[in-house]
Structures are given as structure tokens and as C-alpha cells.
Amino acid sequence: MKAYERLLKYARIWTTSDEESTTSPTTSRQFDLAKQLVEEMKEIGIEDAYMDEFGYVYGHIPATPGYEDRTAIGFIAHMDTAPDYSGENVNPQIIENYDGNDVSLGTSGKVLSVAEFPSLKTLAGRTLITTDGTTLLGADDKAGIAEIMTVAEELIKENIPHGKVSISFTTDEEVGSGAKHMNLEVFGAPFAYTVDGGPEGEIQFENFNAASADFYVHGVNVHPGEAKGIMKNSQKIAMEIQGMLPVDEAPEYTEGYEGFFHLMEMTGTVEETKMSYLIRDFDSESYENRKELLRNITETVNKKYGEGTVELKLKDSYRNMREKIEPCMELIEYAKKACEMAEVKADIAPIRGGTDGARLSFVGLPCPNLGTGGYGFHGAFEHITAEGMDKAAAIIKNIILQFAK
Numbered sequence: 001m002k003a004y005e006r007l008l009k010y011a012r013i014w015t016t017s018d019e020e021s022t023t024s025p026t027t028s029r030q031f032d033l034a035k036q037l038v039e040e041m042k043e044i045g046i047e048d049a050y051m052d053e054f055g056y057v058y059g060h061i062p063a064t065p066g067y068e069d070r071t072a073i074g075f076i077a078h079m080d081t082a083p084d085y086s087g088e089n090v091n092p093q094i095i096e097n098y099d100g101n102d103v104s105l106g107t108s109g110k111v112l113s114v115a116e117f118p119s120l121k122t123l124a125g126r127t128l129i130t131t132d133g134t135t136l137l138g139a140d141d142k143a144g145i146a147e148i149m150t151v152a153e154e155l156i157k158e159n160i161p162h163g164k165v166s167i168s169f170t171t172d173e174e175v176g177s178g179a180k181h182m183n184l185e186v187f188g189a190p191f192a193y194t195v196d197g198g199p200e201g202e203i204q205f206e207n208f209n210a211a212s213a214d215f216y217v218h219g220v221n222v223h224p225g226e227a228k229g230i231m232k233n234s235q236k237i238a239m240e241i242q243g244m245l246p247v248d249e250a251p252e253y254t255e256g257y258e259g260f261f262h263l264m265e266m267t268g269t270v271e272e273t274k275m276s277y278l279i280r281d282f283d284s285e286s287y288e289n290r291k292e293l294l295r296n297i298t299e300t301v302n303k304k305y306g307e308g309t310v311e312l313k314l315k316d317s318y319r320n321m322r323e324k325i326e327p328c329m330e331l332i333e334y335a336k337k338a339c340e341m342a343e344v345k346a347d348i349a350p351i352r353g354g355t356d357g358a359r360l361s362f363v364g365l366p367c368p369n370l371g372t373g374g375y376g377f378h379g380a381f382e383h384i385t386a387e388g389m390d391k392a393a394a395i396i397k398n399i400i401l402q403f404a405k
Contacts, residue, residue: 001153003393004129004386006146008092010036011138016087017080017175024181025055025080025171033079033142037169040149045156046167054181055079057169060188061155063162064404070163073403074192075151075396076356076367077144078173082378085136092137093130098385100124108133110380117383119199119375127386137382139374144195145169147372147393154397162404164189170356176317179359191331192367193399194357200391201344202371203335205325207351207358208259208280209287210317213294215241215277217310221270232305234273238266241275241310244297257282257350259290282320282350318354321368324361331368338398344391347371370395 013033018026025031034051041049041059049059057079063070081087093106100121103112110133114120131137148167155162166189170178173196197204219234245261247253254260259281266275279294281287291314298312325331332348339346351358357367373388 001150002386003143003146003150003389004127004384006149007129007139007143007384007389008094010142010145011090011092014088014090015080015138016083017172019083019175024177026175026177027080030055030079030171034169034171037079037145037149041152041167044149044153046152052181052183055171056181056183058183058186059167061152061162061165061167063164064159067161067163067404070404071191072164072166072189073400074166074168074187074189074365075148076168076170076192076194076360077148077196078141078170078178078356079145080172080174081136081138081142082140082174084378085380086134087136087138090135090138091132093132095128095130098123098126098128103128103130105131105133105380108380112376112381112383117376117381123385123388126388128383129385130383131380133380136377136379137384139372139382139384140377141173141196141372143372143374143384143389143392147195147389147396150393151396151400155400160397160401162400165400166192173356178356179363182356182360182363184363184365187365190365191328192357192360192365193331193335193396194355194367194369195372195392195396196355196357197351197369197371198374198377199347200371200373200388200395201339201347203332203339203346203348203368204351204355205332205368206282206322207318207320207354208282209284209320210354211279211287211291212315212317213277213279213291214313215275215298215310216313217241217268217273217275218308219271219273231270232309233270235268235270237301237305237309238268238273238275241297241301244300245293255352259283259286261290280352284320318358319362321358321361324366325368328366331366334399334402335368335370335395337402338395341398342391342394344395
């Protein structure tokens with residue numbers, strides 16, 4: 001089975017995670033894909049494939065006889081899709097020999113446009129896979145799963161010499177819990193790659209330092225006709241807080257290594273307002289400075305309106321994996337060589353986000369990230385090509401071949 005054929009099969013299984021849930025996995029529907037993957041792994045010859053109580057799937061391809069002394073290498077992808085957009089009843093469109101122009105997404109009225117996604121022009125002549133405009137596609141990260149499974153089948157059926165290969169498919173990556181229950185002893189490899197990136201050839205070993213910040217603004221509400229000197233409108237104070245942040249340090253104005261404050265949600269009344277932010281920065285010192293700025297804003301506002309007017313809750317989410325990858329940069333060199341072997345240009349760029357690999361790198365499993373061939377994740381404009389998936393799979397296989405030398 002080709003990698004894209006697997007993606008089409010997996011995409012139709014609803015696996016959206018839920019950031020409000022406290023269970024692991026956050027949605028029971030993730031078990032549906034996990035069970036199917038275990039069956040499929042056993043069918044292709046991964047005899048020890050199994051699913052644990054958290055829905056994580058594990059399996060191992062033993063080293064080829066005579067290659068037992070080679071360093072084991074692992075590959076990881078996540079089964080859940082983002083709760084940002086519907087992942088139920090996914091109905092992909094397949095466009096063979098794509099012409100490089102705008103694409104109507106089913107009857108939704110949405111258009112995948114070259115103006116918004118200029119990279120579409122580079123995909124002309126390929127088999128393009130899109131959504132029908134009513135759901136996301138799920139290539140993030142079912143494309144990664146499909147590519148890992150395709151390579152696993154090739155290794156086994158074609159008797160390609162290799163060292164031990166460890167595989168895991170995780171749950172809840174999209175809600176920040178993808179590595180929470182990862183059993184590294186069961187996984188059984190000292191190094192791994194997540195296959196959870198964008199275009200084929202991406203190699204990522206730097207990600208944001210990340211935190212969440214919640215402001216709770218407490219106002220005083222009285223009848224507006226007698227409010228003078230008494231009312232404190234929490235919504236207006238919240239707007240004042242937003243105005244104290246650098247205007248150009250927001251997602252819509254930043255790229256590359258630039259960090260930001262992102263106002264995710266704001267709800268309120270005169271009496272109470274809550275503002276939820278994401279804080280992101282690649283540089284550790286700058287990251288700490290961003291958190292300190294929020295503390296200073298809280299102090300300033302409380303001095304102006306009275307102690308206790310504003311409460312700030314900060315929570316670190318994940319850290320930049322670079323410091324854990326730098327001691328083993330051979331992982332990046334292997335990935336670059338693997339791209340060259342697949343005739344793909346390597347693109348080493350920072351992740352303006354996070355992956356399971358970031359968390360895993362800090363618990364002892366150095367784990368850079370590889371591209372899957374996809375674009376426009378987390379919404380109706382998600383798309384990927386069959387040829388890009390083939391290249392991504394070839395890169396995975398080439399990494400395995402290098403570990404077997």
C-alpha cells in the first residue's frame with residue numbers, strides 16, 4: 001500500500017483530541033485508530049505490536065541477523081487531530097496531475113488559493129490531496145503515521161538490512177500531552193525522530209520555549225447612573241493590559257526566530273474578565289523576559305486600580321529542544337544525508353510551535369522532527385501530495401539505512 005493510500009484510510013477515522021478533557025487519551029475515539037494500527041502492524045510482520053492503557057501504540061522491527069550491534073533508531077507520530085477544526089467525516093479530494101491553480105474545496109464555497117498558498121505552484125504535476133472544505137484533512141499527523149507504516153512494511157517484505165527500529169504512535173499531541181505517558185523503556189531506542197512536520201525535507205531541531213498566561217481581571221459593577229468613582233470595568237482594564245504589550249510582537253507580525261505574545265481568548269463582563277495568552281520565544285533569556293513583562297504589567301495595573309484587581313497565572317508548557325540535540329548532531333547530519341539520497345533539498349528551520357520531540361528530548365530521548373510533505377495544517381486548507389509523502393517515506397528509510405552502516 002502506498003503512503004497516501006494509508007493516509008486516506010486513516011483520515012476517515014475521527015480522532016480529534018479535546019483540550020478540556022482530563023482523561024488519557026482525552027477522547028476515546030483515538031482508541032479506534034490505535035486498534036486498527038496494531039492490527040495492521042501485526043499483518044505486515046511487527047509481531048510485538050500492542051496498545052497500552054493510554055492508547056499509545058508500540059512496535060519493534062528486530063535487527064536483521066548480523067546487525068544486532070547497530071544503534072537502534074525510533075520513529076514517532078501522533079494519532080489525534082487538532083480541535084481547531086472539525087475532524088469528523090473527513091472526505092478528501094484527490095486531484096491527479098494537479099495544474100498548479102486554485103482549487104475549489106467541494107461545495108463548501110472555500111477555495112485553496114495560490115495567492116494564500118504560493119507553494120501550490122511547486123506542486124503542479126503531482127497528485128494533490130485536499131479537504132472538501134468542511135473539515136481538516138488530518139495529514140497532521142496521519143501522514144507521518146502512513147509514512148512510518150509504509151517504510152516498516154518495505155523493510156520487512158524486502159528484507160532490507162537494518163538495525164532495530166522502534167515505532168510509537170501517540171495520542172493527544174495537539175493538546176500538549178503527546179509525550180506525557182511515553183514509556184521510553186518499552187520504546188527501546190536511544191534516539192528517535194518525530195515525523196510531524198510540513199513539506200518533505202524539513203529537518204527541525206529548534207522549537208519555541210512556550211508558556212501559557214491567564215490574566216484574571218476583577219472589576220466592580222454598579223448601576224451606570226451612579227457609577228462615578230465606584231465602577232471598575234474589568235473589560236476596559238483588560239484592554240489596557242493588551243495595550244501595554246508590544247504591538248508588533250504578535251503572531252501576525254512575526255516569523256523565523258521572532259517570538260510573540262498571542263491573545264488566544266478574551267471573555268468578560270464589567271465584573272470579571274479573563275484573557276488567555278500564549279508566550280513563545282526561541283531564546284531562553286528573551287523568553288524569561290517576556291514572562292517578567294507580564295508580571296510587571298500586573299504589578300503596574302494593581303498599583304493603579306488597587307491590589308488584587310489583576311491576577312496572573314503563568315504555566316511553562318515546553319522548552320527549546322536545541323540544547324538536547326546539540327550533543328548528538330549526527331541525527332541532523334543523517335537526516336540531511338537522507339534528504340540528499342532521496343533527491344530532496346534539506347530545509348533546516350525552526351519549528352514555530354512544539355512537537356512531542358521537544359518534550360521527549362528533555363526526558364532522555366533526543367528527537368528532532370521530519371517533514372511529512374503537508375501544508376496548511378489545522379484547517380480546511382490542509383493539503384498534501386502523494387509524491388511528497390513518497391519522498392518523506394524515502395527519507396525515513398534512508399535514515400534507517402545510515403544507522404545500519
